[in-house]
Amino acid sequence: MTPPLLRAEDLVLAYDDHAVLRGASLELAVGARASLSGPSGSGKTTLLRVLAGLERPDAGRVLVGGEVATDGRRLALPPWRRGIQLVFQDLGLWPTRTALQNVADAVAAVGLDAPRRRAEEALSRLGIADLAGRRPAHLSGGEARRLAMARALATRPRILLLDEPFASLDPEARRDGFAWLEEVLADTEAAVLLVTHDPWEVERLGGAALRLEEGRIA
Amino acid sequence: MRSSSADPRPWQGAAWLGFALTAWLPLLPLLGGLFGAAVLLPFRDARLFGLFTRTLWISGGAALLAGALGLGTAVLATRTDAPLRRVAWVLLPLPLLLPPLVLAQAWYGLTGWTGPVTAMAALGLAHAPLPALLAARSLTRQLASAHEAALLCGPTLALRQMLRGALPATALGALFVFCLTAGDFAVPDYFSVQQPLFHVWGMEVFGHSRSGDSIGGVRAAAPLLALQLAVLLLALRLQRRLGELEVGRGRRPAPLPLRGASRHAAALALTVVLAVLVVAPLGRMLWETGAAGPLAPESWWTRSQDSFGQVFERARGDLLASLGHAGTAALLALLLAPWLAHGLLLLTARRRPALRLAGSALALASALPLLVPSVALGFAAIVLFDRPALRPFYDGPLFGSLLLGGRYLPIAVFLLLERMRTLPRSPEDAAVLCGFPYPRRVVRSRLAAQLGAVLLAAGLVGVFALRELDLKVLVSSLNHSAAVRYFNALHFARDGFVAAFGLVYAALLFLPVLLHQALTDRDRDR
Numbered sequence: 001m002t003p004p005l006l007r008a009e010d011l012v013l014a015y016d017d018h019a020v021l022r023g024a025s026l027e028l029a030v031g032a033r034a035s036l037s038g039p040s041g042s043g044k045t046t047l048l049r050v051l052a053g054l055e056r057p058d059a060g061r062v063l064v065g066g067e068v069a070t071d072g073r074r075l076a077l078p079p080w081r082r083g084i085q086l087v088f089q090d091l092g093l094w095p096t097r098t099a100l101q102n103v104a105d106a107v108a109a110v111g112l113d114a115p116r117r118r119a120e121e122a123l124s125r126l127g128i129a130d131l132a133g134r135r136p137a138h139l140s141g142g143e144a145r146r147l148a149m150a151r152a153l154a155t156r157p158r159i160l161l162l163d164e165p166f167a168s169l170d171p172e173a174r175r176d177g178f179a180w181l182e183e184v185l186a187d188t189e190a191a192v193l194l195v196t197h198d199p200w201e202v203e204r205l206g207g208a209a210l211r212l213e214e215g216r217i218a
Numbered sequence: 219m220r221s222s223s224a225d226p227r228p229w230q231g232a233a234w235l236g237f238a239l240t241a242w243l244p245l246l247p248l249l250g251g252l253f254g255a256a257v258l259l260p261f262r263d264a265r266l267f268g269l270f271t272r273t274l275w276i277s278g279g280a281a282l283l284a285g286a287l288g289l290g291t292a293v294l295a296t297r298t299d300a301p302l303r304r305v306a307w308v309l310l311p312l313p314l315l316l317p318p319l320v321l322a323q324a325w326y327g328l329t330g331w332t333g334p335v336t337a338m339a340a341l342g343l344a345h346a347p348l349p350a351l352l353a354a355r356s357l358t359r360q361l362a363s364a365h366e367a368a369l370l371c372g373p374t375l376a377l378r379q380m381l382r383g384a385l386p387a388t389a390l391g392a393l394f395v396f397c398l399t400a401g402d403f404a405v406p407d408y409f410s411v412q413q414p415l416f417h418v419w420g421m422e423v424f425g426h427s428r429s430g431d432s433i434g435g436v437r438a439a440a441p442l443l444a445l446q447l448a449v450l451l452l453a454l455r456l457q458r459r460l461g462e463l464e465v466g467r468g469r470r471p472a473p474l475p476l477r478g479a480s481r482h483a484a485a486l487a488l489t490v491v492l493a494v495l496v497v498a499p500l501g502r503m504l505w506e507t508g509a510a511g512p513l514a515p516e517s518w519w520t521r522s523q524d525s526f527g528q529v530f531e532r533a534r535g536d537l538l539a540s541l542g543h544a545g546t547a548a549l550l551a552l553l554l555a556p557w558l559a560h561g562l563l564l565l566t567a568r569r570r571p572a573l574r575l576a577g578s579a580l581a582l583a584s585a586l587p588l589l590v591p592s593v594a595l596g597f598a599a600i601v602l603f604d605r606p607a608l609r610p611f612y613d614g615p616l617f618g619s620l621l622l623g624g625r626y627l628p629i630a631v632f633l634l635l636e637r638m639r640t641l642p643r644s645p646e647d648a649a650v651l652c653g654f655p656y657p658r659r660v661v662r663s664r665l666a667a668q669l670g671a672v673l674l675a676a677g678l679v680g681v682f683a684l685r686e687l688d689l690k691v692l693v694s695s696l697n698h699s700a701a702v703r704y705f706n707a708l709h710f711a712r713d714g715f716v717a718a719f720g721l722v723y724a725a726l727l728f729l730p731v732l733l734h735q736a737l738t739d740r741d742r743d744r
Contacts, residue, residue, distance in 0.1 A: 105368075
């Protein structure tokens with residue numbers, strides 16, 4: 001039987017005396033779609049960071065493609081060997097690089113050929129090809145979101161984690177944003193885990209609707 | 219209705235008057251030199267030109283060395299999980315707080331090297347923490363997720379992004395190192411005394427004290443001052459670049475996990491940095507406290523104890539006088555810096571461009587007392603205050619302390635300004651709406667949450683006042699101090715007393731900072 005692409009087992013994590021994750025477990029199959037919701041401060045972002053290898057849990061394991069990536073506080077696979085990309089809430093764009101360089105740098109770093117061509121294609125797919133020479137500070141909020149998505153997708157990740165990509169937008173902009181996200185995701189084979197508060201987005205994305213409550217996945 | 223005590227202007231006026239009297243007024247005589255022919259002194263003859271170019275390459279080399287060491291250390295200490303990074307973080311400020319002369323004597327003892335290249339290296343090592351601390355501060359203010367996005371793509375890209383992020387702040391630090399070392403006379407003078415003889419511009423300025431020609435000293439300082447102003451303008455350009463980079467919210471990013479050979483290499487690099495900057499010079503001094511020939515009758519331990527005993531016997535008065543100067547300077551900072559910082563905050567946050575520009579100009583002018591070479595400030599203060607009518611004040615205990623306080627006040631102002639900027643504006647707006655008197659409003663909304671920073675700011679002014687040497691050698695009421703006794707003792711002898719004195723002096727300077735580092739680190743880990 002093929003193991004799940006991503007598997008989290010009984011993750012436990014506490015900051016000081018405050019337990020954030022208390023045995024959270026989840027599975028994501030190849031090409032799957034899943035949404036993760038939960039109250040504010042319930043640990044959704046922390047869970048994504050643990051899956052990506054950016055945070056070490058106190059206990060529990062993360063397996064990627066059947067291989068142990070995190071085992072308690074031990075990082076068996078560094079973040080860049082997991083084939084995971086994360087679109088951060090604040091996007092995490094590199095301020096001194098242009099839009100094209102933001103994407104091309106990432107493509108080159110993961111070892112894909114022709115980074116510049118791939119970067120141009122990614123920008124074009126997200127409809128921001130004409131902004132290639134601009135730095136992030138000179139992009140609008142929506143344009144910067146597209147750039148962050150282009151950077152993540154251009155590296156051809158196996159797993160794409162999206163941390164409330166439209167959280168700060170008004171309802172209309174969220175709908176627009178989600179429309180282009182759906183278009184882009186239709187072309188990718190990556191498994192997608194979307195953190196969102198919006199029931200409408202949960203329904204539109206389809207797949208498993210996970211809920212994080214009191215540190216566990218319901 | 220808004221109560222009249224809510225008006226910040228009287229408080230601000232009083233604070234800026236205090237700053238003008240203690241920090242700007244002593245600089246006045248230097249302005250004359252800046253706009254006169256004295257600026258062109260280096261081009262008057264071949265000797266002066268050679269002196270000036272030697273000063274340039276010694277300071278330039280020191281800045282490059284400090285920048286290179288600082289960049290690597292900042293990246294390893296803040297963005298990786300390298301072993302020893304916490305130790306490095308706590309010990310790193312130490313060389314910066316020590317008088318460079320203390321470190322220079324230790325390096326001479328260790329290597330026996332002299333000459334201008336050694337002076338350059340000693341100055342570079344003594345100031346290396348400045349670019350390191352600025353770069354580390356800049357990295358912690360950048361977007362954590364930008365670093366993590368690079369981390370998801372690979373270690374090479376993460377490293378490249380770290381260097382890109384740290385480079386502008388490192389360059390800014392290196393420029394400050396250039397400014398600080400270009401005016402230093404004590405370190406080149408020390409190596410020059412050990413032969414071969416060589417001179418730098420700071421020594422040319424200081425030389426006027428031997429003939430009592432203070433006006434000549436002020437004139438001779440003009441080229442250094444012009445050079446430092448030019449460097450300051452360059453620094454301002456870099457500061458703007460930093461503004462574009464530092465858009466983070468203070469969250470600590472995931473560190474670059476180092477494994478295998480890279481982990482060993484990082485540990486080795488931090489060990490070398492700590493050894494070179496801290497352990498080797500201080501270790502050498504400790505050894506010197508009890509060093510003697512193999513036939514000496516007592517043990518090293520007994521001789522070392524005797525050296526430390528001598529320090530407290532012979533130099534107690536100087537140490538206490540220095541603490542008095544430092545305490546007064548710190549008190550001045552405690553009284554003025556919060557209001558000055560808040561004034562700059564109010565001005566630079568204004569919507570009208572003209573007022574914002576005025577705020578920036580005022581901030582620039584506020585930095586000047588810190589950047590002027592100490593020897594130049596010393597001569598300027600003598601020219602201005604050494605007059606029959608002002609004699610009681612000039613010879614009194616307060617004059618020197620105020621001079622030191624005014625010189626280092628900008629450190630406290632800029633530190634508090636930066637901390638105040640990190641706080642949200644709404645608590646102060648709420649206090650305005652409630653009609654709080656101005657002082658209460660500032661204390662409640664800005665200072666109460668930053669009490670540690672206020673104490674650190676005042677403490678740093680005290681530490682730098684304690685560390686100052688050049689100014690204390692020139693101004694007679696400051697001669698009775700630990701720094702000057704150390705300077706004199708070092709030039710007359712090289713014995714256990716000098717080494718023990720240097721170590722006591724170092725401990726006195728570093729203890730408050732060590733305490734602060736340990737406390738803030740504990741808070742951060744909580």
